[in-house]
Amino acid sequence: MQLEDYLEFLAPDDIRIKGHRIGIDNVINYYLQGYSPEEILSELPTLSLEKIHAAITYYLHNRAEMDAYMLRLAKWQEQHYQESLSAEPSPVIKRLKQWKIEREKEMLNHL
Structure with a gap:
């Protein structure tokens, strides 16, 4: 069986x-933080130890490409996070914030 089969x-x-739906980046991030394959399994219990070992081995065999992949992914995630901070809140979030303000006012009035 080839590593790519995993x-x-x-x-x-x-x-x-x-x-x-778990990305190889999830396994690799734990690995780079010093987690053992068994510890990764406890964090990602739907995977098998065999698949975790395959992901780590793939990373080690393709380190330069995978490091570039991980960097692109981190930049993409940061960009989307920054965009979400500057985006207009959804109507649901607006209603929840308004509800929270009204609730706090009610609680203060009852004191």
Whole structure:
């Protein structure tokens, strides 16, 4: 079996563990933080130890490309996070914030 048999290459910047919605980046992030494969399994219990080992081995065999992949992914995530901070809140969020303000006023009036 090839290492690639454990992975789904959905797009250049979207590599998933086959049969899961979990990205290879999730496994690699834990690995780079010093987690053992068994500790990664406890964090991502829907994976098998075999798939975790395959993801780590794929990373180690393709380190330069995977480091570039991880960097692109981190930049993309940061960009989307920054965009979400500057975006207009959804109507639901607006209603919840208004409800919270009204609730706090009511509580203060009852004191």
